[in-house]
Amino acid sequence: MFILKRPYLYLSVLALSLALVACQDSEKTATTNSTSAEEGESTNDNATSAETADIAIDGLGDHYHTGDTIELAAVLSEDADYDHWHWYTRESGQSEWEVESGQEGDTFSGEASVDGLEIKAALYNDNHEVFAESEPVTIVIDDHHGNDEESKQIYQGYFDDDQVADRELTDWEGDWQSVYPYLLNGDLDEVFAHKAEEGDMTAEEYKDYYTEGYVTDVERIVIDHGNVTFYKDGEEFSGDYEYDGYEILTYEKGNRGVRFIYKLAEKSNEMPQYIQFSDHIISPQKSSHFHLYWGDDREKLLEEVTHWPTYYPSNLDGDDIVRDQLAH
Structure with a gap:
């Protein structure tokens, strides 16, 4: 009887081990997907694997004067059914991007006040993942004869x-x-x-x-x-x-x-x-x-x-x- 039970016990341990590995893989996958979704809604510089289009920024002036209005437009390289936009800005020397409140369409409007300000646009899909993201453009302020x-x-x-x-x-x-x-x-x-x-x-x-x-x-x-x-x-x-x-x-x-x-x-x-x-x-x-x-x-x-x-x-x-x- 003892000889007959040993193979059964071995198979039971093997099955339990496989189940534990499968469970761990499932949790790892879920964690990865959750992290990706959160990063898709953040100011992450890297586009996700969901990106399938390019965004160009139109309307950038050669330079601006202090107080000028900046008018930019995000132009998608292909048609998409998404309309969830965000615009981000980053001052010279900063590492983190900041989302611009109220700028949630494919156009951006703001006042020229910071020389060297970087601006970019991102379009999100229905899962709040980055569908496409533009390269940053830089605002150059040149008041020529001074502003004093x-x-x-x-x-x-x-x-x-x-x-x-x-x-x-x-x-x-x-x-x-x-x-x-x-x-x-x-x-x-x-x-x-x-x-x-x-x-x-x-x-x-x-x-x-x-x-x-x-x-x-x-x-x-x-x-x-x-x-x-x-x-x-x-x-x-x-x-x-x-x-x-x-x-x-x-x-x-x-x-x-x-x-x-x-x-x-x-x-x-x-x-x-x-x-x-x-x-x-x-x-x-x-x-x-x-x-x-x-x-x-x-x-x-x-x-x-x-x-x-x-x-x-x-x-x-x-x-x-x-x-x-x-x-x-």
Whole structure:
């Protein structure tokens, strides 16, 4: 009888062991699934295995000014039946993402106040798992002339003579485009309408005023290590320029401006003898846009106040330029 019971006892122990292993595997699986579901609703940087689409962020500006409105839209690469969105932000130097309260659709709206702020969007499925998540975009705030009261006064043309300082041509180094084509195609009409709301002219009168100011056939200017190249009607003309001092001008309204003047180093029949920069900045600082005057008579050029071709970085589009002008 003893010999007959031993196999039975062995089989019983084996069955019990298998049952315990199966139970442990089941608990492990349940725990893993629970953790994944919780992470799907969190600000976890890693997309889950449920992700099957890409999200692009549209509407990001080249830069913003303090107080500008940030308007972004999340664009899904394929159709989905889900509408559970969250937007997350993270300041420079932070490791954790924070969910933005009230931003639960596929669009984001907020005020530009933190330079370097990262923003991303995530779409969740019905199981509260991440279906898709965008790459972060970064908000760049550049107030150009400063956001303090003194900087604002200087921009408006109110400053003391001893605040003015010499500037190198490197302050305007870069690739620049004329703003005149954007006026011609109507992109700047929004700017003129905005000026009419606060100014003393109609939108059409502002457009006429700026048309006279912006008109030029030099559609692009490249400045590099003292060399200035004009692009005109498909042709290029270049010359090296050296600093020739500055002049402070007083305008009819009582405000003032500074012309920083550069003289052609070697005579050329193609390039002007003088170029004069005016950009509302009165001391060394990288320029964000400028008005340029050029000609062969230094003193006569200083009298020109109605025609001021204006240039912005060539990597900006019409929306970027409108945003910049509305801020001023």
